[in-house]
Amino acid sequence: MGKRDNIKTTIRQAVDYWSKIVDECELSVDWAEADTHCWRCGCEKGLERCHIIPDSLGGEDSPSNIVLLCKRCHIDGPNVTDPEIMWDWIKAYSVPFYNTFWGILGAKEYEFVYKKSVAQEIKDILDLAGVRYDETVEKNIKDIQYEVMANAGIHFGHTYFNTATMAGIHRMTLKKLANCYRVVFPLCTDQKDEPKVPWWL
Ligand SMILES: [Zn+2]
Numbered sequence: 001m002g003k004r005d006n007i008k009t010t011i012r013q014a015v016d017y018w019s020k021i022v023d024e025c026e027l028s029v030d031w032a033e034a035d036t037h038c039w040r041c042g043c044e045k046g047l048e049r050c051h052i053i054p055d056s057l058g059g060e061d062s063p064s065n066i067v068l069l070c071k072r073c074h075i076d077g078p079n080v081t082d083p084e085i086m087w088d089w090i091k092a093y094s095v096p097f098y099n100t101f102w103g104i105l106g107a108k109e110y111e112f113v114y115k116k117s118v119a120q121e122i123k124d125i126l127d128l129a130g131v132r133y134d135e136t137v138e139k140n141i142k143d144i145q146y147e148v149m150a151n152a153g154i155h156f157g158h159t160y161f162n163t164a165t166m167a168g169i170h171r172m173t174l175k176k177l178a179n180c181y182r183v184v185f186p187l188c189t190d191q192k193d194e195p196k197v198p199w200w201l
Contacts, residue, residue, distance in 0.1 A: 007049045009066045011035050014049065017063035026091045028101055038070035040090045041101040045159075046071045052086040054079050072160060106166025112199070114186075118170050121187075125174065129181035141177060148172045 012035060019031040027034075028042035037044050050069045053059030058081070067086060069077060078085045095101045111117050122141070126133055152161060152169050161169070178185030 006061075007066070008061050009049060009063050011047065011049065011068060013063040014066040014068055018067070022087065026094055028094045028098075034068065037098070038073050039068050040073040040077070040093055041070060042095065042098045043070050043072075043101065044098075048074050050074050050077060052083045053081050057081050072158075102160070102163075102166070105163050106161070106170065109163040109167035110170045113167055114171065115196075118174070121174050122177070124187050125178050125181060125183050125185065128183045128187065131181060140180065141173065144176045144180070145169065145173045148176065 015031065015034045019034065024031045024034075027039055029037045029039050036047065038047060047068050048071060049066050051059040051061075052065045052067060055061065057079075059065050065083070067090065078089050093101070095104060107118050114121075122133075126137065131137060148169050151172065152165050154160065154165075155162060175185050178187075
């Protein structure tokens with residue numbers, strides 16, 4: 001993990017090698033921009049050359065064993081000797097548009113914690129308030145979110161909100177939104193119909 005100044009494989013070599021093997025439709029990145037954008041999340045930030053099979057476990061310094069990931073994805077990536085795992089993981093997370101990846105992950109985290117999507121929460125709040133979703137509402141939500149973000153921090157050593165923080169920002173935004181429309185939040189849903197399933201099942 002971390003920077004390895006002694007990797008000889010260049011960014012160009014890794015792109016040239018993999019662009020002939022992997023279809024870009026399966027990735028968050030276009031091959032034309034794969035020398036500057038992370039292959040998992042598509043962000044353009046601090047690209048690192050990462051071993052597919054870790055060098056500590058015998059992985060070679062060759063294009064076939066190198067992918068390009070941002071620091072954040074590098075930390076989250078698999079570190080195992082089966083080379084298929086890295087690509088399974090990268091492909092499983094692909095998104096069609098740049099700059100949407102981490103937002104989607106934050107929304108997924110919200111859904112994981114609260115068992116309901118952010119979009120559904122917004123819809124239910126507005127339905128209860130008898131308000132139709134339009135540009136004014138959209139701007140209101142954005143303004144609230146902006147305000148809420150001032151109350152969110154970044155972990156030491158990170159340069160980003162982690163997914164739990166992003167889920168928290170969604171939750172805090174929804175609370176304020178509900179309050180704005182005088183709706184009690186969390187909403188009383190028919191939880192009786194859906195018994196809580198533990199996360200590990
Ligand atoms: Zn990334």
